[in-house]
Amino acid sequence: MKPVTVPFFISHQGCPHACLFCDQRTISGSAGDLPSSGQIIERVVAWKQTAAGRPLDAAFFGGSFTALPWHAQKRLLAPLQPFLADGTIRSVRISTRPDYVTVDQLVRLKRMGVFTVELGVQSMDDEVLKRSGRGHTADASEKAIRHVKDQELSVVAQLMPGLPGDTPAASRESLMRVIRAGADAVRIYPAVVLAGTGLARLFQEGSYRPLSLGQGIDLCKVLLHQANRERIKVLRIGLQAETGLNHSTVLAGCWHPALGHLVRSALWGDLLDHLTAGVPDGAPLVIRCHPSIRSDVAGHGSGTIKRLRSRLDCRIVPDSALDLQTLALDFMDQRITGNLLTDLNYSLKEV
Ligand code: SF4
Structure with a gap:
């Protein structure tokens, strides 16, 4: 039975960075709070009641989980332990930056039920990473993927085609490099220009042109096809249409609430054109x-x-x-x- 994901959005406070494209500070506020133990328990209980017998996975999204101090990570994971023990929760997923992944951290997280680590890789091109203010290299991502695999955990690489300096060929090479390093799955989030970010400033100055919706669909189609050929799961294409993302906060770039459907439709459309x-x-x-x-x-x-x-x-x-x-x-x-x-x-x- 397909599990139901119980989402927890953690604030940006663990992350000391300011990537060019990120507006987490605006969305969550610099003083955003982490969910309390009581809130975590309440949410799991509520989701269990509506899951109709399906297993639950708990997922911490947003921010950089492993950049939080260990006592804060432990405080988030502790309320889940009884649910893991009685089988209500099947596994726990966290998202983080590649350069905040150490073997010690992974060993401790695994002991507390974490099974999937999502890494914000974005690109495997050092120039693109540098121009996007990521503060880490492609080697750091490769190393992080290998560390996660060495602990026999599952690793999901998040890729962001269309950042400054990126090209379709570099995007495809980024995908291939994370696959070769051992990623089990990917998420593809084409770059969008969010109001108030460094990317918005470059866009408004005219020194950055993001992928249009059409260009993004064409590129994501190629990436999806390549991932399918490599038997790698693509868990999602395009940022979720959640609060904070709308036509006034997204200034430009490849964003559509149903981007994944548009990309898959384009792929099947090409096959139908070929066959007919x-x-x-x-x-x-x-x-x-x-x-x-x-x-x-x-x-x-x-x-x-x-x-x-x-x-x-x-x-x-x-x-x-x-x-x-x-x-x-x-x-x-x-x-x-x-x-x-x-x-x-x-x-x-x-x-
Ligand atoms: S590391 Fe992640 S949370 Fe931190 S600024 Fe960059 S994108 Fe935002």
């Missing part, structure tokens, strides 16, 4: 896909199907016998199949 190229105009066409990917295959607002209908008499039929990477197209007594991993190839020149 030889289907005669006006032919009745049945597109079969696994039910769980139907909306991505249809496209955002059914855009892909509407586009194909200008040429073909097509409809989508869910078919649970198909795997999650395959489409089967039936037309005029013929069937053709297409696989997302093997039938699509991308060149970065297209991005």
Whole structure:
């Protein structure tokens, strides 16, 4: 059964940095409080009641967990111990910076139930990291990933394509480097320009141009395809449309509340264009896909199907016998199949 994530947003107070793109100080306030033991317990109990028997994972998002003093980390994890012991909580996830990960920390965190460490890698290009004010190198990220793997914990790398100095080729190389280092999964958050950040200043001065929504979708499509080929999970594409992110706080960049859906739709749209190229105009066409990917295959607002209908008499039929990477197209007594991993190839020149 898929676990339900119980989220805890910790304040920025553990992080001594000021990355160019980060507005955590604005969102959480420099005096933001960590959740109390009582609040943590209350939240777990409440989420358990609505989880309908599904297991729970606790996740600490925001800020840099391991940059907090150890007594504060322990205070956050202690209330979860009884829930871990009785099986209410399956595992705990934390997010942090690569240069705040030590073997000692990991050993202690593992003892307190932490199983997944999310690392804000952002880029594996030192020039991009430097220009973004990250304060660490790509080597530090590689080392952190290896430390986490050595403790037999799961590691998720967060990547941020489109920062100053980044290119599509460098973004793809960043993805490949975290995969080679041992990342189990990635999150892809294309850079957005948030009001009040250093990035906003560069954008307003005209010295930084972020990825547009279209450019970001094209690049994320290539990254998603590459990750799929490498059998690496992409847990999320695009920042969550949570409080604080809206059209007045996001000044520019690749942001959309349904970015992941747009990217997956673009990928399936490309496969459908490739597969239908030889289907005669006006032919009745049945597109079969696994039910769980139907909306991505249809496209955002059914855009892909509407586009194909200008040429073909097509409809989508869910078919649970198909795997999650395959489409089967039936037309005029013929069937053709297409696989997302093997039938699509991308060149970065297209991005
Ligand atoms: S390390 Fe993370 S929390 Fe700290 S300033 Fe950078 S992005 Fe923000």
